[in-house]
Amino acid sequence: MRLDATRSTLSLAPMMSVARSTLTRRRALLRTFAAAALGVAAHAGALAAQPLPGVHVDPDGDRVRYRGEAMRSATVMLGNWRNAWTRDDFAALEGFYSPNALLLFPGQGTPAQGTAEVRTALERRLRGLGRVELQVVDASVADDMLYLYQRYAVATDPGGNAVSDEPALAGTATTVLQRFDGRWKIRAQVFSEGPLEPGGALLRQGAPSAAVQSQPGAMPAALRSLSCAAFEWTPWQGVTDRGGIVVPVELNGKSYPFELDTGADQTVVSSAAAVEQGWVRQANGRVRVGQVRIAGVDVGAARLATREQPRAASPSAPVGTVGLDLLMGRMVVIDYPGQRFCLVAGNDAPTELTDQVEWTPAEIRSGKLFVAAKVGQQALDGLFFSTGGAGALPLAVDQATWATLTGRAGERDATSRVTPPSRGTPQPFVGAPATGALELGGIRMESPLVYYSAAEPARFRGLGYPASGVLGNAAFWDRVVVLSLGVWPALGVLK
Amino acid sequence: MTTRMFRNTLAGAALCMALAPAGVRAQSALSASVTARYRAEATRDAMTMLGEWQNAWTRDDLRALSRLYDPNALLRLPGQPAAVQGREAVEAALRSRLPAFGRMEVETVDVEVGDRLLYLLQRYTIAPADAAGTSALALSGNFTTVLERDASGWRIRAQTFEAPGAGSSASAAASPSSTAPSAGTPPR
Numbered sequence: 001m002r003l004d005a006t007r008s009t010l011s012l013a014p015m016m017s018v019a020r021s022t023l024t025r026r027r028a029l030l031r032t033f034a035a036a037a038l039g040v041a042a043h044a045g046a047l048a049a050q051p052l053p054g055v056h057v058d059p060d061g062d063r064v065r066y067r068g069e070a071m072r073s074a075t076v077m078l079g080n081w082r083n084a085w086t087r088d089d090f091a092a093l094e095g096f097y098s099p100n101a102l103l104l105f106p107g108q109g110t111p112a113q114g115t116a117e118v119r120t121a122l123e124r125r126l127r128g129l130g131r132v133e134l135q136v137v138d139a140s141v142a143d144d145m146l147y148l149y150q151r152y153a154v155a156t157d158p159g160g161n162a163v164s165d166e167p168a169l170a171g172t173a174t175t176v177l178q179r180f181d182g183r184w185k186i187r188a189q190v191f192s193e194g195p196l197e198p199g200g201a202l203l204r205q206g207a208p209s210a211a212v213q214s215q216p217g218a219m220p221a222a223l224r225s226l227s228c229a230a231f232e233w234t235p236w237q238g239v240t241d242r243g244g245i246v247v248p249v250e251l252n253g254k255s256y257p258f259e260l261d262t263g264a265d266q267t268v269v270s271s272a273a274a275v276e277q278g279w280v281r282q283a284n285g286r287v288r289v290g291q292v293r294i295a296g297v298d299v300g301a302a303r304l305a306t307r308e309q310p311r312a313a314s315p316s317a318p319v320g321t322v323g324l325d326l327l328m329g330r331m332v333v334i335d336y337p338g339q340r341f342c343l344v345a346g347n348d349a350p351t352e353l354t355d356q357v358e359w360t361p362a363e364i365r366s367g368k369l370f371v372a373a374k375v376g377q378q379a380l381d382g383l384f385f386s387t388g389g390a391g392a393l394p395l396a397v398d399q400a401t402w403a404t405l406t407g408r409a410g411e412r413d414a415t416s417r418v419t420p421p422s423r424g425t426p427q428p429f430v431g432a433p434a435t436g437a438l439e440l441g442g443i444r445m446e447s448p449l450v451y452y453s454a455a456e457p458a459r460f461r462g463l464g465y466p467a468s469g470v471l472g473n474a475a476f477w478d479r480v481v482v483l484s485l486g487v488w489p490a491l492g493v494l495k
Numbered sequence: 496m497t498t499r500m501f502r503n504t505l506a507g508a509a510l511c512m513a514l515a516p517a518g519v520r521a522q523s524a525l526s527a528s529v530t531a532r533y534r535a536e537a538t539r540d541a542m543t544m545l546g547e548w549q550n551a552w553t554r555d556d557l558r559a560l561s562r563l564y565d566p567n568a569l570l571r572l573p574g575q576p577a578a579v580q581g582r583e584a585v586e587a588a589l590r591s592r593l594p595a596f597g598r599m600e601v602e603t604v605d606v607e608v609g610d611r612l613l614y615l616l617q618r619y620t621i622a623p624a625d626a627a628g629t630s631a632l633a634l635s636g637n638f639t640t641v642l643e644r645d646a647s648g649w650r651i652r653a654q655t656f657e658a659p660g661a662g663s664s665a666s667a668a669a670s671p672s673s674t675a676p677s678a679g680t681p682p683r
Contacts (some may be wrong), residue, residue, distance in 0.1 A: 006517070030614045102616060104637065111604065111616065111637070138569045138580060140643060140652055145609030147641045149569055149578070149653055172571075172578070174639045174655055176614040178607060187607050188614055190639050192657050 046150050050199055056213065067141045072477070073241040074146050074177050074184045078134070079339045080232050081186070084219035084316075086131040094119050098387035100184040106171065106193035130155035130164050133203050134173070146177040146184065152191065153199030170199025183235065220480060222356040222494060223333060227245050227296040228342035231260070231334075232316070236392055236420055242477060243392045243421065245334070247341045252277065260341065262332075262483065263386025263470060265367025267302065270309035273319040281306060287445035297343040299326060305327045321388060324367060324485070330385055332483040334387070336476050349484075357482050357492035359442030364489050366465040371491050373471065374452070375405050376436020382460075382468035384482070385491060389421055390470055393447040395438060396429060397469030405450050406432040416449060427455045438475065445475055517654040534608045537649075541642050543612050545601075546650045552678065553598045560593075561586045564645055565650040571635050573656040596634075597622035604637070613649065616663065 029044045077096065084092035094115060097103070102112040103118045105125050112121035131154070138149040154169040171194035178187040229248050236243035245260040256273060269287065279287035286303040293299065304320070333342035333350045344353070368384035375395070383395075388398045403409060414430035431451035438445040453459050460467045480494035544563065551559035561582070564570070570585045571578035572592050596623070603620040605616040619646050620635040643652035 072663065104616070113605065137578070140641070142609050142611035142643075142683060145607070145612040145614070147614065147653060148613055149655070174641070174653065176612075176641065178609065188616060190637070190655075190657070192655065277597065346567060356497065393647070482640070 018276060021262060025190060034475075041214070051170055066143070070143070070146065070179070070184075071141050072137070074141070074148075076233050076241045076339075077177075077184045078175075079295050081390070082132055082134070083230050083232055083339075085126065085180060086230075088126055089316065090119055090123055090126075092305075093122055096186055097189075098180065098187050101186055102188045102190075103186075104190045106169065106191055106401055106404070111190075127167055128157055129420050130157040131203075135229055137172070146179075148175045149173075150179070151176065151198065153203045155203050165203045165335060167196045167199030170194055183241065191349055216326040219251070220335070220338070222478070223335060223338075223340065223342060225350050225352065226333060226342040226344055228333070228335070228340045231339050231341045233339070234318075234438045236418065240474075242473065244318075245341070245473065246316070247322065248293065248323060249320075251289050252290075252291050257316055258320045259324045260334075261317040261321045261386065261388025262324055262327070263368060263384055263388055264304050264321050265323060265325060267306045267323045267326045269320035271306050272309060274306050277383050277467070280382050291371035294322065294326070295343045296392075297330075297345070298329075298436045299343075302326060310415045324364075324369065326363075327483070328485050333480065334476070334483075335480045336473065337478055338480070342374065347486075353482070356495050358442035358495055359484070359490040359492040362480070362484075362489040362491045366463075366467075368467070368484065369485070369489060369491065370467075371440060371471065373440040375434050375438050375448075376415060378404055378436070380468050382466050383471045384426070384467060384469075385472075386470045387473055389452075390451070392420065393418070393429060393451045393472045394445065394474040395434075395469060395471060396451045396453070398460050401468060402450055402452040405436070407432045407435045408432050411454055416451075417454075419453070425455075427453055430454050440471070441491070441493065442495070443479065448475065497614050510663075519644075523626040531637065536607065537644070541608070541615075541649045544642070546617075547642070548651070549599060549601060552593070552596070555593055557586070557589055557593065563651055564654075565645075565652045568651055569655070570651075571655040572638065573619075578655060591634055595623075609646045612652070613644075615640045 017124075081093065081096045084096065097115065097118050099115055100113065101115070101118050102111045102113045103121050105121065108121070112118050132152060134150045134152045136148060136150050138147075140147045150173050151172045152169075152171060153167045153492075155164040156166045156168040158164040169191075171192045173192070174188070174190045175186060176188040177184040179185075201264065231244045233242045234244040234246055235241045246257045247260050248255045249258040250256075251269070251273075254277070256269075257268075258267075270287075271281075272283065274287045277287075277289075280291065281287055282303075286305055288301065288303050290301050291298070292302045299439070307320075309319070327343070329345075331344040331353075333340070333344070333353070334344070344350075360371055362385075370382060370384050373380050373383050378401075380397070380401070385391075399410065406413075408414070411430050414432050416431040417428055418431070419426045419428045429451040430448045433447040434450045435447070438448045451459075456462070462467055482492040482494065484490040484492070531533045548560065548563045549557075551563065564585050566582045567580065568582070569578050569580040570588055570683065572588055573596075575588065575592070579585060600620045600622075602618045603615060605614075606617055610680050616637060616639050619638050620633055620634065622633050638654065638656040640651060641653040642649040644650075
């Protein structure tokens with residue numbers, strides 16, 4: 001069974017189960033609806049649904065896998081929610097709640113309900129509070145709702161860029177998420193107050209290094225001495241919540257959100273941001289920025305390319321792209337589960353990090369970081385690692401390679417179809433599970449979904465330099481990836 | 496299958512066949528209608544079950560009450576410092592604390608039903624065991640209930656009572672010691 005049919009089956013299955021369980025009382029009526037639902041299921045092929053990258057589908061494990069993925073995407077959403085809380089970004093926070101969400105803080109008495117009341121309650125309570133840490137105690141996930149019981153601790157706000165471990169509020173929270181158009185939103189959030197002491201331990205457990213403003217998850221010991229920044233995922237609407245990565249970049253002392261694209265050879269800033277800063281575009285279209293800081297690390301002055309892009313609609317929308325050029329000579333850490341991005345000077349990488357990494361030699365050519373991987377028995381020498389563009393897919397190659405890796409001929413045999421967000425014409429990618437495992441250094445991913453561009457089946461062969469495909473974020477969602485971008489380039493994963 | 500059931504089944508199938516050529520829009524409309532019907536039905540079932548729960552609570556019928564909790568249920572009763580989880584722990588918590596609680600009145604503030612989970616926020620007022628609800632020492636506050644559906648129907652998967660006193664008319668009875676059964680409080 002393919003996922004596009006499976007999604008429809010998933011949504012109807014509970015109704016079928018209801019029909020069975022309540023037959024004794026309203027048997028006749030529900031039989032009518034059950035028959036109707038069966039009929040709809042029979043025609044479900046017409047209902048378009050997109051699969052989730054990196055998830056291999058089989059008939060027996062559909063629901064388990066779907067719910068596993070649902071739980072992961074909810075975790076990502078809550079990580080972004082936590083970042084917005086820490087930043088006091090009320091516009092972003094509002095977006096995480098459903099239109100009829102209910103929010104109840106300790107001592108509030110009457111809950112806030114609806115967008116306006118929820119925002120007012122957040123604005124009233126969050127000012128004067130610092131970061132929040134949560135720890136899941138209990139959870140249950142269904143197709144369209146998810147329940148979580150968590151311990152929480154909210155730190156005091158020490159002001160400025162300082163980070164406090166002193167709890168201002170602690171206790172437990174019941175959170176109910178509801179799925180809207182494939183995305184989780186908070187439907188209800190009820191905080192109860194408890195003793196402060198356990199909250200202090202919870203805050204210390206997630207204690208960040210000085211540059212980190214928020215911590216979606218516990219930090220691995222190997223990263224504790226690094227300078228990191230929390231990153232946020234941008235969604236591929238209807239496909240995955242983990243589409244692109246957005247990191248804060250400081251340009252002349254002002255912080256802007258930038259997309260991280262290790263597959264891009266140059267860093268680009270929007271013309272609107274350039275105008276706002278008063279930078280003068282040079283003849284080559286670039287602007288010179290005197291001071292660039294990424295994840296708390298000063299990377300000096302830089303000449304950035306510009307692209308025509310209207311002023312961002314929201315303060316959290318990316319105003320540019322950080323490419324490989326700005327990261328060269330450094331060690332880059334992408335902590336996918338913890339949503340952290342860390343930067344280290346190339347000759348200053350701590351041994352507690354480098355000793356814990358399993359390295360694979362890489363090569364930088366044509367402005368990209370190439371690694372050698374294997375899928376089944378097929379060696380893939382020209383894969384470059386990209387966190388942007390189609391980088392949300394685990395593996396994208398040309399159609400000819402795709403046919404070899406999947407044992408399928410073309411689009412008709414594909415099990416999934418996704419359309420990444422694009423500034424130009426949307427280009428769908430079609431995918432199917434590889435017949436073998438992807439092996440890259442210490443990473444082994446069983447039967448990853450492999451994609452090719454339906455519009456450009458030979459897009460990599462036509463690049464003008466040797467490349468066989470792109471290795472993207474989805475291959476590493478549960479890993480901490482380290483890129484060594486010095487004279488001996490390498491890609492590694494934390495053991 | 497009776498003639499009536501058979502006729503209903505055929506009617507459903509015929510309805511579907513009639514709608515099928517109309518394409519996705521018709522399917523979506525039917526799907527939405529089935530979903531709405533399911534949700535109304537599921538909410539009614541859940542409310543019936545919660546009525547049984549409320550009655551069992553008032554009767555101190557521990558056996559009936561325990562049956563309404565999921566084997567993996569999480570429970571935090573009023574005045575309890577932490578939640579307990581699992582059938583045995585839930586039963587133990589109910590056994591030790593229920594005698595101190597009297598009749599419970601609930602008022603639903605918010606409800607949402609999904610395919611397999613249902614969430615409720617309700618306000619509660621619990622009368623003290625020895626005053627039939629007339630004492631000023633009644634407990635009140637909010638509580639959250641999450642129901643989960645299995646083959647046998649809805650069960651309580653999680654139930655957390657806000658610490659009494661927070662935004663409520665609770666009083667000294669909120670403290671764990673005062674809600675625990677004592678020698679001077681005869682069981683009802």
